[in-house]
Amino acid sequence: xxxxxxxxxxxxxxxxxxEKLSSTAQNHINSTDDLLVSFASVWEKTIKLKTGxxxxxxxxxxxxxxxxxxxxxxxxxxxxxxxxxTQQLELHHRDPxxxxxxxxxxxxxxxxxxSDAVLNAYGITRVW
Numbered sequence: 001x002x003x004x005x006x007x008x009x010x011x012x013x014x015x016x017x018x019e020k021l022s023s024t025a026q027n028h029i030n031s032t033d034d035l036l037v038s039f040a041s042v043w044e045k046t047i048k049l050k051t052g053x054x055x056x057x058x059x060x061x062x063x064x065x066x067x068x069x070x071x072x073x074x075x076x077x078x079x080x081x082x083x084x085x086t087q088q089l090e091l092h093h094r095d096p097x098x099x100x101x102x103x104x105x106x107x108x109x110x111x112x113x114x115s116d117a118v119l120n121a122y123g124i125t126r127v128w
Contacts (some may be wrong), residue, residue, distance in 0.1 A: 003034040007114035009040040015067040036076040044097040092121035
């Protein structure tokens with residue numbers, strides 16, 4: 001079965017607004033038992049909560065724990081190989097969290113479930 005890396009917005013929509021997910025994304029999510037969340041996505045949420053760009057009904061720790069349990073999510077740690085690979089990426093996407101998730105997708109050979117079409121510029125497999 002294929003592993004999938006969920007983009008940060010995909011996790012939020014899966015947990016809070018599943019109707020925003022495309023039918024293709026929903027089918028892939030429902031057909032695998034290896035959904036991955038990058039530690040970078042959790043880190044990104046902490047910053048967006050602090051800056052007011054994100055609000056959650058639950059404290060972040062509870063949101064993450066609940067979403068992981070309910071949707072059988074596993075976590076993908078950030079390795080030095082992932083970080084080093086970000087310097088090889090063109091600057092199609094300037095968001096450091098997205099760049100790290102892209103590097104993880106490339107180095108681990110994991111497709112990303114994301115609505116962000118800019119990711120296509122990196123030659124990764126993007127499902128939406």
